[in-house]
Amino acid sequence: MNTQILVKAKQDIPLYFNEFQSFWNKTLKNYSDDDLHDCYHNTLIFKNWQIAFNHIKIVQLGTILSELHQDINSSFYLSHFGQYRSAHMHLRSVIELSLQILYFYQHEVEFSQWKEGEFRIKHDELTTYLKKHPNIVNTTGINLIDEITKKWKEFSKYIHAEAPTYFQTNLQSSQTNQFIVKDFGIFKSNFLKTGYKINKLFLLFFREKINLFPTQQKDILINNMKPDDLTELGFSTI
Numbered sequence: 436m437n438t439q440i441l442v443k444a445k446q447d448i449p450l451y452f453n454e455f456q457s458f459w460n461k462t463l464k465n466y467s468d469d470d471l472h473d474c475y476h477n478t479l480i481f482k483n484w485q486i487a488f489n490h491i492k493i494v495q496l497g498t499i500l501s502e503l504h505q506d507i508n509s510s511f512y513l514s515h516f517g518q519y520r521s522a523h524m525h526l527r528s529v530i531e532l533s534l535q536i537l538y539f540y541q542h543e544v545e546f547s548q549w550k551e552g553e554f555r556i557k558h559d560e561l562t563t564y565l566k567k568h569p570n571i572v573n574t575t576g577i578n579l580i581d582e583i584t585k586k587w588k589e590f591s592k593y594i595h596a597e598a599p600t601y602f603q604t605n606l607q608s609s610q611t612n613q614f615i616v617k618d619f620g621i622f623k624s625n626f627l628k629t630g631y632k633i634n635k636l637f638l639l640f641f642r643e644k645i646n647l648f649p650t651q652q653k654d655i656l657i658n659n660m661k662p663d664d665l666t667e668l669g670f671s672t673i
Contacts, residue, residue, distance in 0.1 A: 503529060566580055
């Protein structure tokens with residue numbers, strides 16, 4: 436064992452923790468109450484979808500919904516440390532798993548194979564299927580899927596590091612270890628738009644079951660919906 440490395444590790448790791456804690460505190464100071472409400476509401480979406488599904492005996496999707504909740508939470512909390520590249524990676528996972536849920540809901544054989552690592556479906560195959568689904572046809576869901584795909588492609592650039600602009604180390608907040616409004620603003624916009632669009636897609640897809648959900652879960656899921664979207668979902672009086 437290299438004792439010098441061990442000594443250095445014990446010296447450095449607490450310093451990293453202190454830097455993370457300092458950035459965390461700076462992030463919280465820059466949250467308005469509206470920001471905090473909207474962003475935290477975003478972290479509750481998939482947890483409440485799981486509760487709602489369990490209530491109406493749709494239990495087979497629980498594993499993916501738990502991972503979605505983990506992804507959206509990870510994205511949210513990584514942003515508190517200024518780790519915006521990693522936060523965007525989790526947002527791409529949110530999109531991928533969400534589309535898979537809608538597919539696997541009515542594809543039990545493929546779902547069983549997928550759980551064993553024996554089935555894979557590409558993004559364009561998922562979106563083609565969903566655009567033809569009777570729950571989506573003749574709704575704004577078709578355009579919504581295109582918007583979600585655009586975000587998926589954008590977030591893929593963070594994973595593949597397609598240019599320095601997608602590097603964590605290229606961000607001013609990373610270079611200065613200071614909270615930078617611009618860097619946070621880009622993340623926050625992507626975070627909120629992704630959660631909203633996925634939630635709306637789920638509401639459209641399962642709109643015939645929404646009134647079967649417990650009141651608390653239904654209220655949380657439609658809480659931030661825009662008036663036009665509420666109208667399309669049949670909640671124009673809310």
